[in-house]
Amino acid sequence: MPESSENDAEALTIRDMLWQGRYEDVANIVKTQEDTFQVIECLNDTDLMTRKSAAHALVIIGIKHPNFVIPYLKRLLQYPSRNVLSNVIFIVGKLGTQMPEEIEPIIPDLIALIDDKHWNIKMSAIAALGDIGMADSEIVLSAVPKLIDALSDSHNQVAVAAANALSKICPVGVNWTNETVDALHDLLRDNDPWIKCDALDTITRIAEENVEPVLKELDAIVAMLADENLSVREKAIDAIGIIARQKPETILAAKDGFFDILVNDTAFVKIKCINIISSVLSVNPDAIRSLIPPVIAALADQNQELQNSARTFLFNVASTKPEFLNEFQGTLAALKADDILDAMRQGR
Structure with a gap:
């Protein structure tokens, strides 16, 4: 079979290549503004693959030749077609993560789309703002009030996009209010695990700035320790960890959930729990005393990282509260935990 020649490839139009999904090849052959206009025109193509490939190209x-693309984005964000607009928003979001300063002049146009009548356009604009905010939160600060309002949007997809964006932006100094947490109330109880995950991300970020408003949702967060979805459980543990660092007494509300996790969950999730109770040990040791038995059992786990986490935690218990381990000395001896037993003797 004869090999395809370069002339065959050159015979293909930009539109043909985009239709084939060859957007990287298109980006490599674009050398002029005129070539770029051909790609921009494909954003309004009737074919879905062609439109998406044009956006990726x-x-x-835009990264290679910012002047070929960025000056036209503001006008494209006014385009009436949702097919075009959703892809332009995608382009703005991706370029914003790479070159936020160049994109900054069109941030107000992106923020305005949060009020669009179409929920999918709102969701796309919010997601793009979140992505840009991860690169440079300062340039999207003016979007925060609208993002907070969007948490109460009637479309859960929009609300969860707002929660996710806020968790990415959430800059120091933003006044997270009780009303913001109230807006997350329903998302934390949604049946969709991914909506709950994004709501937990935002709750965690809020707690890092101001834990007080989050305490009203502590019961809901603790309940998610028993969620059937692994990601939800992990996010709930992360949230409780942030809360407990500032309010160690809150670990009492989570100890039953932590106990079940330390007995029944995956090694990775158990390690997360052990890390949190380790951080509470020095300030509220009585709160975690009931969790010692399943941590001791982890010394026999096949996962070496879990063993190490359990051993470190128990060594610290032995050094600071040796009496907590008195009834388990036989078990520790059987597990050959001599370092922990030695620490107990020295801690007395």
Whole structure:
């Protein structure tokens, strides 16, 4: 079979290549503004693959040749077609993560789309703002009030996008109010595990700035320790960990959930729990005393990282509260935990 020649490839139009999904090849052959206009025109193509490929190609072109793409984005964000607009928002979001300063002049146009009548456009604009905010939160600060309002949007997809964006932006100094947490109330109880995950991300970020408003949702967060979805459980543990660092007494509300996790969950999730109770040990040791038996059992686990986490925690218990381990000395001896037993003797 004869090999395809370069002339065959050159015979293909930019539109043909985008239709084939070859957006990287298109980005590599674009050398002029005129070439870029051909790609931009494909954003309004009738074919879905062609439109999406054009958007991906324009991201690459925009990074290589910002002047070929960025000056036209503001006008494109006014385009009436949702097919075009959703892809332009995608381009703005991706370029914003790479070159936020160049994108900054069109941030107000992106923020305005949070009020669009179409929920999918709102969701896309919010997601793009969150992505840009991860690169440079300062340039999207003015979006925060609208993002907070969007937490109460009637479409859960919009609300969860807002929660996710806020968790990415959430800059120091933003006044997270009780009303913001109230807006997350329903998302934390949604049946969709991914909506709950994004709501937990935002709750965690809020707690890092101001834990007080989050305490009203502590029961809901603790309940998610028993969620059937692994990601939800992990996010709930992360949230409780942040809360407990500032309010160690709150670990009492989570200890039953932690106990079940330390007995029944995956090694990775158990390690997360052990790390949290370790951080509470020095300030509220009585709160975690009931969790010692399943941690001791972890010394026999096949997962070496879990063993190490359990051993470190128990060594610290032995050094500071040796009486907590008195009834388990036989078990520790059987597990050959001599370092922990030695620490107990020295701690007395």
